Amino acid sequence: xxxxxxxxxxxxxxxxxxxxxxxxxxxxxxxxxxxxxxxxxxxxxxxxxxxxxxxxxxxxxxxxxxxxxxxxxxxxxxxxxxxxxxxxxxxxxxxxxxxxxxxxxxxxxxxxxxxxxxxxxxxxxxxxxxxxxxxxxxxxxxxxxxxxxxxxxxxxxxxxxxxxxxxxxxxxxxxxxxxxxxxxxxxxxxxxxxxxxxxxxxxxxxxxxxxxxxxxxxxxxxxxxxxxxxxxxxxxxxxxxxxxxxxxxxxxxxxxxxxxxxxxxxxxxxxxxxxxxxxxxxxxxxxxxxxxxxxxxxxxxxxxxxxxxxxxxxxxxxxxxxxxxxxxxxxxxxxxxxxxxxxxxxxxxxxxxxxxxxxxxxxxxxxxxxxxxxxxxxxxxxxxxxxxxxxxxxxxxxxxxxxxxxxxxxxxxxxxxxxxxxxxxxxxxxxxxxxxxxxxxxxxxxxxxxxxxxxxxxxxxxxxxxxxxxxxxxxxxxxxxxxxxxxxxxxxxxxxxxxxxxxxxxxxxxxxxxxxxxxxxxxxxxxxxxxxxxxxxxxxxxxxxxxxxxxxxxxxxxxxxxxxxxxxxxxxxxxxxxxxxxxxxxxxxxxxxxxxxxxxxxxxxxxxxxxxxxxxxxxxxxxxxxxxxxxxxxxxxxxxxxxxxxxxxxxxxxxxxxxxxx
Numbered sequence: 269x270x271x272x273x274x275x276x277x278x279x280x281x282x283x284x285x286x287x288x289x290x291x292x293x294x295x296x297x298x299x300x301x302x303x304x305x306x307x308x309x310x311x312x313x314x315x316x317x318x319x320x321x322x323x324x325x326x327x328x329x330x331x332x333x334x335x336x337x338x339x340x341x342x343x344x345x346x347x348x349x350x351x352x353x354x355x356x357x358x359x360x361x362x363x364x365x366x367x368x369x370x371x372x373x374x375x376x377x378x379x380x381x382x383x384x385x386x387x388x389x390x391x392x393x394x395x396x397x398x399x400x401x402x403x404x405x406x407x408x409x410x411x412x413x414x415x416x417x418x419x420x421x422x423x424x425x426x427x428x429x430x431x432x433x434x435x436x437x438x439x440x441x442x443x444x445x446x447x448x449x450x451x452x453x454x455x456x457x458x459x460x461x462x463x464x465x466x467x468x469x470x471x472x473x474x475x476x477x478x479x480x481x482x483x484x485x486x487x488x489x490x491x492x493x494x495x496x497x498x499x500x501x502x503x504x505x506x507x508x509x510x511x512x513x514x515x516x517x518x519x520x521x522x523x524x525x526x527x528x529x530x531x532x533x534x535x536x537x538x539x540x541x542x543x544x545x546x547x548x549x550x551x552x553x554x555x556x557x558x559x560x561x562x563x564x565x566x567x568x569x570x571x572x573x574x575x576x577x578x579x580x581x582x583x584x585x586x587x588x589x590x591x592x593x594x595x596x597x598x599x600x601x602x603x604x605x606x607x608x609x610x611x612x613x614x615x616x617x618x619x620x621x622x623x624x625x626x627x628x629x630x631x632x633x634x635x636x637x638x639x640x641x642x643x644x645x646x647x648x649x650x651x652x653x654x655x656x657x658x659x660x661x662x663x664x665x666x667x668x669x670x671x672x673x674x675x676x677x678x679x680x681x682x683x684x685x686x687x688x689x690x691x692x693x694x695x696x697x698x699x700x701x702x703x704x705x706x707x708x709x710x711x712x713x714x715x716x717x718x719x720x721x722x723x724x725x726x727x728x729x730x731x732x733x734x735x736x737x738x739x740x741x742x743x744x745x746x747x748x749x750x751x752x753x754x755x756x757x758x759x760x761x762x763x764x765x766x767x768x769x770x771x772x773x774x775x776x777x778x779x780x781x782x783x784x785x786x787x788x789x790x791x792x793x794x795x796x797x798x799x800x801x802x803x804x805x806x807x808x809x810x811x812x813x814x815x816x817x818x819x820x821x822x823x824x825x826x827x828x829x830x831x832x833x834x835x836x837x838x839x840x841x842x843x844x845x846x847x848x849x850x851x852x853x854x855x856x857x858x859x860x861x862x863x864x865x866x867x868x869x870x871x872x873x874x875x876x877x878x879x880x881x882x883x884x885x886x887x888x889x890x891x892x893x894x895x896x897x898x899x900x901x902x903x904x905x906x907x908x909x910x911x912x913x914x915x916x917x918x919x920x921x922x923x924x925x926x927x928x929x930x
Contacts, residue, residue, distance in 0.1 A: 269853040271379040275386060277372040283363045286648045290400050290655045296664050297539055297681065299402040303340050303354065306806045310349075312341040321492070325775040329601055330497040332488050335441040354402045361408040362399045366390035368415035369617050376421075376578045377621035380628065384640050385621030389613050393534040393650040397606045400658035401539070406443040407610035413439035414449045414611070421453055421473075433476045440484045445611055447484075450477040451588050462520045486635075501601055504677055504706060507543045509599040509741075511550075513662045519548040520596040522556035523604055525563055527590060530606065531616055534647075537654055538672040539664060543602040544705055545675040578622040585615030661685035669698075676706040680715065687719050695719055710740035717749060726753050727778040744773040748782055755786045762786055770799075779807045781813040793820050809841035815850060822854070830854065838870055845874035851884055856889065862909040865889050880909040884916055892925060 277796050295304045303309055306324050308316045315337055322331035340354070347353025350870030370386035377385065387815035390396070398404035413435045420432035437460065439446035454474060458467055489495045501509040508516045523546060530537070531804035538545075549557060567583050574580035589612040592599055602608075622644075628636035657667040665682035672678045683698030683885035702712040717732030747769035766783040773779060784799030797820045814837040821830035834851035837844050852867035868889070887902035903920045910917055 269507075271374070272371065273368075274895060275379070275383045276367050278383060279363055279366045279370070279386055279390050282387060282644065282648070283366055284359070286364070286391055286651050287359050287399060287655065289652060290359060290396075290658065291352055293355055293400055293658045294660050295354075295402065296400060296658055296661050296930050297350045297411055298401075299351075299354075302337075302403050303344075304349075304351075306337075306340070307809065308337060308345055309340045310809065312345050314338070314406075319491070325773065330492050330494065332492050333406050333441065333443055335438055336409055336443065339409065339442075340402075341403060341802075351402065354401070358399055358402060358405055358408060361405065361412060363390065365408055365412040365415065366418065367735055368412055369614055372415055372614075373618050373621055375619060376492050376581065377625050380577075380636075381625040382619075384624040385619075387618035387640070387644055388620040388647070388723050389617035391644055391647040391651055392531075392586060392613060392616070393647060394530055394606050394609050396651055396654045396658070397539055400655060401607065404607055404610070407445075407607050407806065409442035410439045410444075410446045411611045411614070414446045415472060415614070417449060418453065422834065426762065429473070434798060434872045436477055437480045437484070440481070444484075445589070445593060445608075447586050448592060448611070449482055450474060450481060453477065454860050455506065455584050455588070456581065457848070459581050476726070483634065484613060485594075486673055496598055499603065504543050504709060504711075506595070506601060506603045507548050508595045508603045511548050515548055515550050516595055516599070518550070518552060518554070518557055519546075519603075520594050521560040521564070522549055522554055523560070524590075524594065525556060525559040526604065527594075527609060527612075528563060531609065532615075536671040537606060537657075538668045538675070538678070539606070539667060540672055540675050540678050540681075542602065542677045545672045545678075546604055555718060571898070576873060579619060582622060583621035584805070585618065586612045587615075589615065606883060662689055666779050669701075676702045676709050676712070679705065680709065683712070684715055687715070689883070692719050699853035708739040708745065710736040710743045713739065714743060714746045714749070717746070721749060721753060726757060729753055736882055742772050744769040744776055744779060747772070748776070748779050752782055755789055760790060763790065770802075771793045777803045777810050777813065780806065781810065781816065784816050785814065788816065793823070796820060798824065809837070809844070811837060811841060811844040814844070814847055818847075818850065827854070828856065834867075838867070842870070843873075845871045845878060845882075849874075849878055852885060856885070861889055861893060871927070872895065877910075879914075883909065884920065887920065887923070894925050900924060903927070 287521035293754075301324055302322065307319050308324070318334045320334075320337070322333040323329045324335065339357075342509065343354055343357050347356070358923055366386045366389050369389045370382045373385045374382035376382075397408040399450060416564075417432045417435035417439060420428045420435060423429070423432075436446065436449055439449070454467060457470055461467075478577040485495050497509070500553035503510050506697070511519070552558070561681070566585060570583055571580050575584065590608065591597070593608045595603060599799045626637055627639060657664050661681060662685040665678055665685050668675070668678045669682050679702035680697045683695045683702065686695035686698060695717065699712050699716040704707055706712070713732050713736035715920065717729045717736065720726075720732055721729035730750055730753045733746040733753070736746040737750070740746075747765045751765030753763035753767065754765065756762075763783070766779065766786050770776060770779040772784055780799050784796045786796075787793075787799060788796035797817060800813045800817035800820070803810055804817065807813075807877060814833055818830045821827070821833060831851070831854065834854070835849050838848045838851065841847075848867050848870035852864045853872065855861075855864035855867055867887055868882045868885045872879050872886070874882065883902055883906040887899050887906055890902055900923075903924050907917065907920050907924070910920070
């Protein structure tokens with residue numbers, strides 16, 4: 269069997285077995301905003317994808333990854349909105365990337381060594397965040413396309429070089445971390461030639477990559493507003509972005525041994541290491557910093573004497589891929605993350621492959637195989653166990669609260685998951701833990717307010733939102749909810765809060781919708797209509813805004829505009845069941861029975877009682893129209909779903925008896 273095919277089968281079997289339990293996991297953490305709830309992913313609007321930030325409405329995060337967003341939209345269009353299809357695609361990509369690790373490694377460590385390196389890459393527990401987190405696809409695509417570009421570059425034919433540059437450009441559009449690829453190509457060329465001076469004869473081959481990289485940075489600056497972060501990160505996201513440069517550099521160096529420790533002993537894993545899990549340091553008298561300096565010094569010595577050997581090249585790949593993301597040279601969006609090791613793990617895989625070849629050469633194949641099997645079983649078992657943590661937000665952050673107990677964001681997200689699970693008392697404890705770590709955490713105050721509001725404790729909720737705004741006056745979600753609470757108790761000041769919210773974040777569809785609701789409640793219908801229209805301009809599938817706008821048209825007697833509003837929404841959003849039901853009611857009232865039947869039918873898939881009632885309405889309208897057989901069938905379908913003994917059930921049974929369908 270060909271070595272490449274044998275490697276592919278081994279990776280497929282081993283990697284597929286280890287990650288099989290990941291396919292049943294749900295959406296977690298950042299998946300909700302970027303994948304599950306992202307309008308551009310739902311609509312598959314290519315123009316919107318290529319002109320939108322990676323985070324919906326979040327240009328301030330400085331992330332532009334249209335290839336990754338396109339993959340999500342295509343994934344959803346083919347496999348549906350559920351998480352299983354996304355997880356299956358992530359797993360497929362991960363196995364393909366592992367195979368590419370084999371392909372690029374074999375020239376350095378031979379087929380067996382490359383196979384070992386690919387297996388380590390595929391099975392290592394540190395990869396679980398990139399594979400289980402659907403948003404980890406940015407890592408998978410950027411790394412896979414970078415490896416493809418690397419492989420094609422080696423072919424040295426004109427067509428392969430063109431393909432290599434195209435793959436590199438595509439990788440950059442998946443995630444900006446692919447920018448390190450030209451450095452890897454240059455270092456490999458120098459190492460293979462055993463002389464740095466050889467690069468001077470190959471400089472023309474690097475120019476296309478440097479041009480593409482520069483063009484990408486320029487295009488990114490045009491779209492995002494800057495080459496780097498448009499604004500400093502929040503303390504809770506990356507504390508290194510808010511300290512003096514000296515402290516940032518010291519802290520970044522101090523974090524490097526933590527990465528290496530996770531590679532060596534991936535025991536305590538977490539999706540989050542933000543404030544204050546890894547404290548910043550202000551001076552060199554710190555054990556982690558000293559260890560980091562010694563680590564860099566040791567690697568520098570290795571590179572000095574073994575830079576053109578497999579082990580030296582492997583170490584070079586690791587640091588070339590990791591250091592730009594470490595906050596050492598410039599601030600990035602997060603202080604630390606396991607997913608950031610995905611590309612550096614190519615170097616780790618190559619290093620393991622080199623270690624295997626040395627062991628086999630010294631002790632023989634059987635000992636080498638035994639070592640690989642032992643390491644593979646240990647890694648695989650830890651990975652399988654870790655995959656279970658990613659089943660849901662609750663399981664993920666319950667585990668994270670043990671491994672990252674000093675992270676305010678972990679406790680916040682655990683509180684949110686507990687609240688969603690109906691465990692509100694425990695949610696309050698988690699929010700208190702988050703605030704104990706970071707008292708000015710506006711999101712923690714806000715989410716505590718959301719739970720209080722849901723319990724009907726409006727005065728306490730309003731106070732919680734005010735505390736959030738005291739910490740962050742521009743916290744739009746707190747302004748929106750404080751406005752909603754004020755309007756609910758008849759306080760017109762809620763309009764001011766909502767107006768300020770949409771001024772701060774003009775792209776918030778929920779802000780414009782609730783602003784419209786408030787204006788309508790206090791009799792300012794013309795302004796309310798404009799607010800609802802603005803919400804629908806941002807997201808044409810936002811059902812509540814369409815219902816609000818249609819209600820204003822109905823009150824004003826503009827029935828044609830009302831019908832058009834409902835029709836436009838249900839055409840764009842087939843799951844807008846409330847709107848479809850309302851459309852049926854209005855069409856029936858207007859005597860347009862056939863159209864009403866079709867509208868009610870559009871509402872029948874609704875799993876709530878509304879869907880069953882839509883069936884009842886269909887049956888009644890068909891009955892009145894003399895379509896007896898269809899009416900009887902519709903009554904029967906209604907009775908199967910209704911399951912209650914009440915007026916509607918008795919009415920449907922009488923109709924069935926009359927129509928001969930009982």
